[in-house]
Amino acid sequence: MSAVSEGKTQQEFGDDPVQVRESDHYTKEYVGGFADKWDDLIDWDSRAQSEGSFFIDELKKRGCKRILDVAAGTGFHSVRLIEAGFEVVSADGSAEMLAKAFQNGRSRDHIVRTVQVDWRWLNRDIHGHYDAIVCLGNSFTHLFDENDRRKALAEMYATLKHDGILILDQRNYDAILDHGYSSKHTFYYCGDDVQVYPEHVDEGLARFRYGFPDGSVYHLNMFPLRKNYVRRLMREVGFQHIETYGDFQETYKDADPDFFIHVAEKAYREEPDSE
Numbered sequence: 001m002s003a004v005s006e007g008k009t010q011q012e013f014g015d016d017p018v019q020v021r022e023s024d025h026y027t028k029e030y031v032g033g034f035a036d037k038w039d040d041l042i043d044w045d046s047r048a049q050s051e052g053s054f055f056i057d058e059l060k061k062r063g064c065k066r067i068l069d070v071a072a073g074t075g076f077h078s079v080r081l082i083e084a085g086f087e088v089v090s091a092d093g094s095a096e097m098l099a100k101a102f103q104n105g106r107s108r109d110h111i112v113r114t115v116q117v118d119w120r121w122l123n124r125d126i127h128g129h130y131d132a133i134v135c136l137g138n139s140f141t142h143l144f145d146e147n148d149r150r151k152a153l154a155e156m157y158a159t160l161k162h163d164g165i166l167i168l169d170q171r172n173y174d175a176i177l178d179h180g181y182s183s184k185h186t187f188y189y190c191g192d193d194v195q196v197y198p199e200h201v202d203e204g205l206a207r208f209r210y211g212f213p214d215g216s217v218y219h220l221n222m223f224p225l226r227k228n229y230v231r232r233l234m235r236e237v238g239f240q241h242i243e244t245y246g247d248f249q250e251t252y253k254d255a256d257p258d259f260f261i262h263v264a265e266k267a268y269r270e271e272p273d274s275e
């Protein structure tokens with residue numbers, strides 16, 4: 001039985017945390033206590049300010065209406081997209097995070113339509129096709145196994161309309177692996193007084209520590225995805241064109257941005273990408 005179904009509040013990493021490198025482990029990381037803390041970590045107002053209307057503009061520009069937020073977490077993007085007029089379904093593998101997303105929606109007078117589902121089996125529980133899928137907040141990094149990454153991307157691809165798009169973001173792990181960590185803390189991790197840094201990094205693991213003002217400490221074990229590797233996987237599952245942005249800008253130097261945002265198009269183009 002998973003940590004989620006037992007309603008646990010403590011994370012579990014066992015005796016040797018740096019050996020925990022499993023795609024299923026997120027269910028033991030996003031437990032009740034951490035879900036509650038997540039909104040302290042991610043200050044909604046500063047996050048909305050630093051993001052601006054990047055995602056909303058990308059979606060509107062392409063005429064998207066039905067959006068599936070596959071990593072809804074505590075609902076930040078789902079709620080923003082609902083408020084921007086999109087029709088949104090909010091999915092996540094963690095019941096704790098979805099409960100919090102629903103609560104956050106209620107407190108802003110919205111009903112967040114939640115579905116608990118793991119990306120690897122997305123089509124089992126999500127029916128119908130979407131104009132866009134968003135997978136944001138450095139979520140895809142939770143998959144440790146390449147087969148799981150391919151399966152998840154293929155499931156997302158299948159859930160999109162013929163001309164749908166996937167918007168997926170990730171930390172700039174290339175910079176962390178090649179030059180060490182130096183987050184400007186501008187995007188995403190905007191909560192005041194929350195200390196975020198990688199405790200351990202190797203080619204197979206980035207273990208981040210999140211320290212909160214009340215003294216509580218949580219960790220996330222993540223796979224350090226290289227940018228071009230993610231782009232390659234997207235192309236291999238069938239996405240025809242992928243645009244990658246750095247911290248919401250089209251032009252970036254590889255070592256500079258904290259985050260990369262990939263916008264992957266399913267529509268067949270007459271002239272395929274040369275990459």
Ligand SMILES: C[S@@+](CC[C@H](N)C(=O)[O-])C[C@H]1O[C@@H](n2cnc3c(N)ncnc32)[C@H](O)[C@@H]1O
Binds near residue numbers: 074
């Ligand atoms: C880093 S949080 C991001 C939440 C939200 N998008 C945000 O930006 O605030 C990652 C989310 O991905 C979810 N997740 C991780 N692996 C998953 C999987 N295999 N299937 C479904 N959800 C998953 C976790 O439960 C968690 O809520």
